[in-house]
Amino acid sequence: MNIQIANIIENRSVSDQYFELVFDYSNFDSEPQPGMFFTVKIDGAFGPVLRRPFAFSGWNPKQGTASALIEKRGNGTHWLAGLASGDTLDILGPLGKAFSFPQRGVRPLLVAGGIGLGPMLFFANVLLARSNQGLCEAPLLIAGFRTQSLIPKLDFPAGTLFCTDDGSTGFKGTVLDCILSLSDALPKVIYACGPSPMLAALARYASSLALPYEASVEQWMACGIGACMGCAVPMTDGTYQRACADGPVFNGLTVDWEKLV
Amino acid sequence: MNLTVTIGSLTMKNPVGAASGTFGYGSEYEKLIDVHELGALYTKAVTPEPRGGNPVPRLAETPSGMLNSIGLANPGLSYFISNKLPELQRMGCSVIVNVAGKTQEDYCKVVETLETQTGIHGYEINISCPNVSHGGLAFGTDPGIVEKLTAQLRSIIEQGAAMRKDSCRPLIIKLSPNVTDITEIARAAEAGGAHAVSAINTLVGMVIDVKKRKPVLAMKTGGLSGPAIRPVGVAAVYKIRRAISIPVIGLGGITCTDDALQYLLAGADAIQIGTVLFSNPNAAHEIIQGIWQYMETYKINSVADIKNLLE
Numbered sequence: 237m238n239i240q241i242a243n244i245i246e247n248r249s250v251s252d253q254y255f256e257l258v259f260d261y262s263n264f265d266s267e268p269q270p271g272m273f274f275t276v277k278i279d280g281a282f283g284p285v286l287r288r289p290f291a292f293s294g295w296n297p298k299q300g301t302a303s304a305l306i307e308k309r310g311n312g313t314h315w316l317a318g319l320a321s322g323d324t325l326d327i328l329g330p331l332g333k334a335f336s337f338p339q340r341g342v343r344p345l346l347v348a349g350g351i352g353l354g355p356m357l358f359f360a361n362v363l364l365a366r367s368n369q370g371l372c373e374a375p376l377l378i379a380g381f382r383t384q385s386l387i388p389k390l391d392f393p394a395g396t397l398f399c400t401d402d403g404s405t406g407f408k409g410t411v412l413d414c415i416l417s418l419s420d421a422l423p424k425v426i427y428a429c430g431p432s433p434m435l436a437a438l439a440r441y442a443s444s445l446a447l448p449y450e451a452s453v454e455q456w457m458a459c460g461i462g463a464c465m466g467c468a469v470p471m472t473d474g475t476y477q478r479a480c481a482d483g484p485v486f487n488g489l490t491v492d493w494e495k496l497v
Numbered sequence: 498m499n500l501t502v503t504i505g506s507l508t509m510k511n512p513v514g515a516a517s518g519t520f521g522y523g524s525e526y527e528k529l530i531d532v533h534e535l536g537a538l539y540t541k542a543v544t545p546e547p548r549g550g551n552p553v554p555r556l557a558e559t560p561s562g563m564l565n566s567i568g569l570a571n572p573g574l575s576y577f578i579s580n581k582l583p584e585l586q587r588m589g590c591s592v593i594v595n596v597a598g599k600t601q602e603d604y605c606k607v608v609e610t611l612e613t614q615t616g617i618h619g620y621e622i623n624i625s626c627p628n629v630s631h632g633g634l635a636f637g638t639d640p641g642i643v644e645k646l647t648a649q650l651r652s653i654i655e656q657g658a659a660m661r662k663d664s665c666r667p668l669i670i671k672l673s674p675n676v677t678d679i680t681e682i683a684r685a686a687e688a689g690g691a692h693a694v695s696a697i698n699t700l701v702g703m704v705i706d707v708k709k710r711k712p713v714l715a716m717k718t719g720g721l722s723g724p725a726i727r728p729v730g731v732a733a734v735y736k737i738r739r740a741i742s743i744p745v746i747g748l749g750g751i752t753c754t755d756d757a758l759q760y761l762l763a764g765a766d767a768i769q770i771g772t773v774l775f776s777n778p779n780a781a782h783e784i785i786q787g788i789w790q791y792m793e794t795y796k797i798n799s800v801a802d803i804k805n806l807l808e
């Protein structure tokens with residue numbers, strides 16, 4: 237974990253609301269793993285007092301670059317969307333805990349909701365590479381969006397299933413409806429990132445079938461490094477864990493989703 | 498040039514400290530910055546028992562600031578002593594333990610227990626906490642209670658010092674701005690025997706989500722910090738300086754050297770930085786360098802002289 241002023245290599249729109257930010261990662265002190273994130277200082281006039289957290293969506297050690305998929309939400313992300321290659325960013329990372337690898341012989345199900353796609357795509361690509369080396373089964377990625385125009389123009393692993401709320405493409409319905417419609421083998425382990433209601437629904441499903449389930453949780457952050465206790469995530473045992481340092485990837489069966497959502 | 502600051506028996510190597518609650522116990526920042534450069538590290542609040550903290554969300558951003566309602570989440574006194582204190586002892590800067598509680602006994606218990614430990618250079622007493630024996634009104638709003646609490650803590654640390662055959666650790670009372678007249682509380686702290694006061698803690702604030710029609714924070718209100726509160730803090734320090742003669746430590750919204758100098762010119766002997774660390778962990782280093790340069794440019798020999806330079 238360290239802070240670097242990193243050059244932007246590429247910043248391009250990939251769908252209606254999403255853009256892909258690629259930046260120079262050659263000076264950071266450790267490898268990003270799927271599920272980890274970084275924070276960016278937002279400059280510009282009257283920049284906000286808090287950095288903005290984003291999950292890694294990829295890492296290319298040969299080119300020394302890392303990337304994130306970002307949704308335009310408020311001022312910070314709109315400012316980021318306006319930057320171009322050659323501009324620099326103040327980046328702190330890599331932060332947080334990554335997804336754990338599935339056991340051999342178990343096909344991992346990866347579920348992404350909306351902009352939660354970034355880390356899941358990263359994880360899918362890492363698992364694909366591992367499965368090519370015979371270290372695990374190839375993953376199945378299910379990606380849900382509100383509508384077709386949000387689906388980013390990116391390379392997806394072969395066999396990726398798309399769902400849209402409005403049925404404009406792929407399966408019509410939620411990612412959970414899509415999982416339930418899978419007639420062949422049911423999943424044995426689930427990994428997910430997306431809006432909290434989606435993660436909560438998957439937790440109910442996973443717990444009903446006693447499936448291992450890891451979820452990457454979103455929570456407002458201040459320090460991003462475990463010092464301020466601002467990013468607390470409520471657990472079923474009544475304690476709080478820090479999204480930034482103990483997560484953002486948690487055992488989804490131990491998160492108290494009702495208190496989080 | 499002399500950057501050192503003296504508070505009671507303690508000499509800090511420079512006037513820049515990291516504010517309580519924004520810097521944890523230092524270890525989290527160790528990988529990012531040279532913590533030993535700090536004049537002082539003010540720990541997250543320590544309470545007698547562990548506290549999980551408030552329901553979530555605990556944070557909200559505001560124009561030039563933020564609200565927090567962390568709820569003094571901390572692992573409690575015993576864990577602090579066995580796990581955090583050893584880490585703090587190798588930080589290489591003055592360690593000031595921030596103390597919080599629900600009752601007067603809570604504060605006394607924490608300080609009494611810490612008096613038996615080494616590696617602590619002072620106490621900062623957070624009197625913004627609700628006093629459960631007085632209907633939840635903050636300790637820091639009643640001058641009578643502040644004077645009594647201060648006097649009691651002062652006698653505990655005098656006894657502790659005698660036992661250790663050591664000098665008395667400085668007692669710093671951290672003032673809340675959520676009062677009618679902050680100088681009245683500062684006078685009470687001085688009368689009770691405080692070695693210094695620090696000002697200001699956060700201001701009470703609220704943000705409402707108009708679509709959901711409810712407050713953003715689970716606790717509804719939170720503490721406002723960041724540049725938005727700087728003018729309030731500078732004015733508070735200015736007034737306190739003219740009301741008491743013990744050292745004043747200024748904080749609230751400092752982001753850079755000029756902000757820090759405003760506090761020093763207003764009358765502060767030292768400063769702390771909090772919220773700025775979230776966006777710029779290197780701010781302490783930059784401000785220490787900046788103060789040095791200012792002193793060089795204006796031929797000021799000692800940082801302690803700056804408080805007398807306001808026209």
Ligand SMILES: Cc1cc2nc3c(=O)[nH]c(=O)nc-3n(C[C@H](O)[C@H](O)[C@H](O)COP(=O)(O)OP(=O)(O)OC[C@H]3O[C@@H](n4cnc5c(N)ncnc54)[C@H](O)[C@@H]3O)c2cc1C
Pocket residue numbers: 273286287288289290291292304305306307308309310311312313314351354355453454455456457458479484558
């Ligand atoms: C671990 C983690 C990973 C994330 N990964 C991604 C990602 O890969 N791609 C992506 O597009 N978004 C991601 N987000 C969400 C992203 O951080 C917010 O969308 C972004 O901060 C919005 O900033 P803004 O200034 O544009 O919007 P604002 O108008 O400031 O806020 C819009 C909403 O964004 C959220 N938000 C704002 N600031 C923060 C903050 N400091 N911490 C947490 N949430 C905040 C809040 O819910 C807020 O209501 C992630 C969040 C977390 C916690």
Ligand SMILES: Cc1cc2nc3c(=O)[nH]c(=O)nc-3n(C[C@H](O)[C@H](O)[C@H](O)COP(=O)(O)O)c2cc1C
Pocket residue numbers: 458464466516517518519541542565567569595623671697698699721722723724726748749750751769770771772773
């Ligand atoms: C997340 C957070 C946690 C805090 N926790 C404490 C605390 O435990 N004890 C305390 O005395 N002050 C606490 N404070 C207040 C700060 O120490 C400081 O007084 C205040 O934030 C104003 O300074 P700033 O604007 O530089 O942050 C906290 C502030 C923040 C932002």
Ligand code: FES
Pocket residue numbers: 456457458459460461462463464465466467468478479480481
């Ligand atoms: S954001 Fe500060 S502890 Fe997680």
